[in-house]
Amino acid sequence: MNYWTLVLRESTAVRRSVLFAVVFSSLSNAALLTIINAAATAPIASGAHFQLLLLFILALLLYIQCLRFSTRTMNRMMSEVVHTLRARFIEKLGRAELPALESTGKSEILNAVTAEATLLADSGALLSNALQALLVVLFATVYIAYLSLLAFAVTLSCMVLALVLMQSMRHATSTLHREERSREVEFLTRVTHLIEGFKETKLHAQRGLELRADISRASKQSAGLRVAAKNLVTDRTILAQSSWYVAIALVVFLLPRFLSADTLPSVTTAILFMIGPQTLWVNATSHFVRCEEATRAIRRLEAALDRYHAMDRRWSLPSASTDVAPALPMGEIELDAVQYSYRTEAGASFTLGPVSLRMHPGQIVFLAGGNGSGKSSLLKLLSGLYPLEGGALRVGGVEVTAANIANYRQLFAPVFADFHLFDRLYGLLEASPTRFAALLEEMQLEHKLEVDGDRFSTLDLSTGQRKRLALIVALMDDRPVCLFDELAADQDPEFRGYLYTTLIPRLRAAGHLVIAATHDDRYFNVADLVVHMEYGLVRRLERPAAAALRPSTDGASA
Incomplete structure (x- = not known):
C-alpha cells in the first residue's frame, strides 16, 4: 500500500464533496483571471467595470469558501487516516508475538507512530491546495488555448519539458529522503542510549564523548541528506518557474506577429498567473515523496509484524479480540x-x-x-x-x-x-x-x-x-x-x-x-x-x- 492508495481508499466518504469544492475553487480562481483580463481591456467610462468588480468579489468569495471547506475536510480526513493507521498498528503490535518485538527496534516503532504519522497528518491541507493548484493550471491552459492555439502549443511544450526534467529528479529525491529517515532512526536510537545510560556516561567521560560523537555524526548525516533533498526540490522549483518564463519569452518575442494586440497581454497574464500554482504543486510533490516513504516505512513494520504472526499458525492468535481471555483451568x-x-x-x-x-x-x-x-x-x-x-x-x-x-x-x-x-x-x-x-x-x-x-x-x-x-x-x-x-x-x-x-x-x-x-x-x-x-x-x-x-x-x- 502506497500513499496515494491510502488517500484514495480513506477518502471514499468525502471524495465527492472535496472534489466538488476544489473544482469550484479552481474555477473561481480561473474566473478571477478572466475578470481581471476583461477589466484591463474594458473602457473605463463604461458601466462594465462596476459589473466586473461585482463578479470579481463574487468569484473571490466563492474561491475562499470552497478552498476553506476542501482544506478543512482534507485536514480532518488525514488526521482520521493517521488515527486509523496508529490504531491498526498498535492493534497489530499488541497481537504480535515477543520475537517480533525483540527483532524490531524500539526507535523504529516510535518513529513510525510519531514522526512518520505526523508527516502524513500534515499532508491534508497540501493535498487540497495542490489539487486546486493543478486544476488552476489546467483551466488557465484551456483559457490560453481559447485565446490562441499557437500560444497554447508553446506553453504546453514548455510545461511538458519541465515535467519530464522534474520527474527525472524524483527518484534521487526519494532516495535521499529514505536515507535521511534511516539516519533519523539511528539518531533517535543513540539519543535513547544517552538518556537511558546517562549515569554511565557521566562516570565514564570517554564513553560519553564517543556516544555524543555518534549522535552528532548521525545528526550531521541526516542534516546533510535533508539539505541535499531540499536542494533538489529547489532545483525543481526553479526549473518549473523558469519554464514559465521561457514560455513568456517565446510568446512575447516570437509570437507578436501571430497574435492580436489584445490577445498578447491576456496570454502573458495567464502564464504569469500559473507560476504561483505550479510552484505550489512542485513544493507539494516533495512533501508527497516524503509521505510515500513514511507510508512504506509504516507498511514495512506492519508486514514484519504480520510475517512473525504467520510464522507459526498453531501458536499465533487467530483473530483480534477486545475481550479478556479467561485463564485455562490450572493443572500440571x-x-x-x-x-x-x-x-x-x-x-x-x-x-x-x-x-x-x-x-x-x-x-x-x-x-x-x-x-x-x-x-x-x-x-x-x-x-x-x-x-x-x-x-x-x-x-x-x-x-x-x-x-x-x-x-x-x-x-x-x-x-x-x-x-x-x-x-x-x-x-x-x-x-x-x-x-x-x-x-x-x-x-x-x-x-x-x-x-x-x-x-x-x-x-x-x-x-x-x-x-x-x-x-x-x-x-x-x-x-x-x-x-x-x-x-x-x-x-x-x-x-x-x-x-x-x-x-x-x-x-x-x-x-x-x-x-x-x-x-x-x-x-x-x-x-x-x-x-x-x-x-x-x-x-x-x-x-x-x-x-x-x-x-x-x-x-x-x-
Missing part, C-alpha cells in the same frame, strides 16, 4: 520435548531444548545455571511468550495451541529480569486497597509511595525497590503460576532471605506454582525441584534434601 504443566531457537544481538544462534519437565501447583521449581544457559528463555517459552518450534506444551492434560494460548497466558504473574513498571494500575482497578497497603508494608515501601487514584504516586525508586513494587503487582494479580527471574537480585541480604524463606514458601502453601530463575544456591533447599541448565539444555534435576522430606506428587522429568 508439562513441557514435552519443547524447542525454540533465535539469534542473539551478536548474531549467534541459540537453541533452547529439547526440554521435558512436569510441574504442578503447590510446588517450588528453581532454574539454575550460568548466564546464557537459557533460564530466562525457558521462562518465556513455558509462559507462552515464545512460540514452540518443536514438542508440545500442556496444562492439566490439555495441549496449548492457537485456540487457547491467550487463555494459557492468563495463568502467569511474572517479574522478569527486564520488568516494566506501568505508571497506572492497568488490570488492577478493582484490586483491594487494603491488600495493596498490606503488601506495601510487607515490602517495606509504605513510606516510599502510595496509590493516588488509579496510579502510583511515584516510580522514582531504587532498582531494588522498583523490583519489589513489580512483585507487589504480580502478587495483586493472584494468578496460579508465579514466574520470577532473578527476583532477589538488587535486594539486601535481609530481604533476600525473607523472599526465599518466607514469601516463596507461603506462595507454595497457598497452592501457587512458583518457578524462579536464580543463582542463589544457598537457598536451593527451599525448592522442591532444581533444574540445572547449560547451553539451552537441562543437564540434571535435583531434589534438595529438605524438599525430599515433604510429601510430593511431583512427576517432574527431563
